[in-house]
Amino acid sequence: MEKLVVVKIGGNVIDDEAKLSSFLDDFACIKEKKILVHGGGKMATRIAEQTGIPQQLIGGRRITDAETLKIIVMVYAGYINKNIVAQLQARNCNAFGLSGADGNSIEAHKRTGSDIDYGFAGDIDRVNATLLKNLFEQNIVPVFSPVTHDQKGVLLNTNADTLAQEIAAALSADLETTLIYCFEKSGVLMNADDDTSVISKINTEAYIDLKDKNIIAAGMIPKLDNAFTALNKGVKNIMIGKAGELPKLLSGNAGTAII
Amino acid sequence: MEKLVVVKIGGNVIDDEAKLSSFLDDFACIKEKKILVHGGGKMATRIAEQTGIPQQLIGGRRITDAETLKIIVMVYAGYINKNIVAQLQARNCNAFGLSGADGNSIEAHKRTGSDIDYGFAGDIDRVNATLLKNLFEQNIVPVFSPVTHDQKGVLLNTNADTLAQEIAAALSADLETTLIYCFEKSGVLMNADDDTSVISKINTEAYIDLKDKNIIAAGMIPKLDNAFTALNKGVKNIMIGKAGELPKLLSGNAGTAII
Numbered sequence: 472m473e474k475l476v477v478v479k480i481g482g483n484v485i486d487d488e489a490k491l492s493s494f495l496d497d498f499a500c501i502k503e504k505k506i507l508v509h510g511g512g513k514m515a516t517r518i519a520e521q522t523g524i525p526q527q528l529i530g531g532r533r534i535t536d537a538e539t540l541k542i543i544v545m546v547y548a549g550y551i552n553k554n555i556v557a558q559l560q561a562r563n564c565n566a567f568g569l570s571g572a573d574g575n576s577i578e579a580h581k582r583t584g585s586d587i588d589y590g591f592a593g594d595i596d597r598v599n600a601t602l603l604k605n606l607f608e609q610n611i612v613p614v615f616s617p618v619t620h621d622q623k624g625v626l627l628n629t630n631a632d633t634l635a636q637e638i639a640a641a642l643s644a645d646l647e648t649t650l651i652y653c654f655e656k657s658g659v660l661m662n663a664d665d666d667t668s669v670i671s672k673i674n675t676e677a678y679i680d681l682k683d684k685n686i687i688a689a690g691m692i693p694k695l696d697n698a699f700t701a702l703n704k705g706v707k708n709i710m711i712g713k714a715g716e717l718p719k720l721l722s723g724n725a726g727t728a729i730i
Numbered sequence: 731m732e733k734l735v736v737v738k739i740g741g742n743v744i745d746d747e748a749k750l751s752s753f754l755d756d757f758a759c760i761k762e763k764k765i766l767v768h769g770g771g772k773m774a775t776r777i778a779e780q781t782g783i784p785q786q787l788i789g790g791r792r793i794t795d796a797e798t799l800k801i802i803v804m805v806y807a808g809y810i811n812k813n814i815v816a817q818l819q820a821r822n823c824n825a826f827g828l829s830g831a832d833g834n835s836i837e838a839h840k841r842t843g844s845d846i847d848y849g850f851a852g853d854i855d856r857v858n859a860t861l862l863k864n865l866f867e868q869n870i871v872p873v874f875s876p877v878t879h880d881q882k883g884v885l886l887n888t889n890a891d892t893l894a895q896e897i898a899a900a901l902s903a904d905l906e907t908t909l910i911y912c913f914e915k916s917g918v919l920m921n922a923d924d925d926t927s928v929i930s931k932i933n934t935e936a937y938i939d940l941k942d943k944n945i946i947a948a949g950m951i952p953k954l955d956n957a958f959t960a961l962n963k964g965v966k967n968i969m970i971g972k973a974g975e976l977p978k979l980l981s982g983n984a985g986t987a988i989i
Contacts, residue, residue, distance in 0.1 A: 549808015557831040561883035572816040624820035
């Protein structure tokens, strides 16, 4: 089976020009088929402030009202996506930026059934694996922004960790897939304040135990839930770790392995 | 030879939700291979105002400084492009949005050699016709925003009329290509204030004559220059006319034909 690497890069790294550049150097060097999924960063919040759009957060989650959606599409699918694509092209990596609307690559629906109205938040229904495989045949490296659509003309703000998980899972039937979550920390930590306290391997049992003991930082739980979901859907290797250590994460010599 | 239709839609139509929707209905119905190239519109100027970025115009042309470029990329390659793509997808048209950086589809360079520094304005060097033909094979309809790149990581603001002309010209060796410039007027007018004074056909000789007599509105000259350039590069049919009359423009029953 041919290999595929799906890398998710978070907002904190995107906001740091030097770290992003160094990360893209490493990403461009990956020899296998590959996909990059990027998050947001602070630019959307800054533009919302500058244009006078109040930002609502409920339980740490942004409520995507219509005006906020506009900014998210502009910043995530526009500014961030195209700058990453141009920078990868400059590194001889044939990047091609997508939102879920492009080529109907990611079908989603507006989140329902919750007590909270998250607004234009999208939950993913289907990844268009055929399209992605056709792009690979043209040596294209897909670069996904966390924006999807509902096939009825509505764009939706979508969690980038979940997007990466769904893409990796959808392709794992045909490709031996590695999913790497890159962020600012060295991995899943025993002590959130100590970046050397990396848990090198974690399985479902240990995860439940560490959650019960409140050792896992709250912010890590959605990422870990996505990681275990990917594992259960057939993604072969899953790593969580520092964006600056991408080559080591790829070889399993840094970060946290989900097993 | 198979047929291709390249349609350019201008900013005034993009700013009008109802007109844009009706135009997209018509575009989605085109049965031939097709490409949409869209312009900007007023949203970029509005966001520049809201975020306090002064806009410089020299001779009616926007000077694209670094801060303006950010907004152009956000609005053109992000908001406008993804909304058009999502709306076409809702019409069962398999649209796929691109900037020139995506898949290295349009190589350009920063404009030089002028007395005026236009900033991050891109002049096109090459259209990646192979990529576009591969996308056609997957029944994809490319939707271009007027943003290109220099292959060194820099995005560039590029004239959408010129972009449409270069794309049509590059594909006309392999496809019988029609280029349609859609805007708010009914065609090239004898009298700019009378929308019924459409010149139905215009050749190079007549164009020079009408220019000499100052009959052609100044704003039309770059569009007509692009139209005649396309003709000279082998584009088979070129029409200029109203966005609301796309089907008639396609059948040659409205607008101005460039012959």
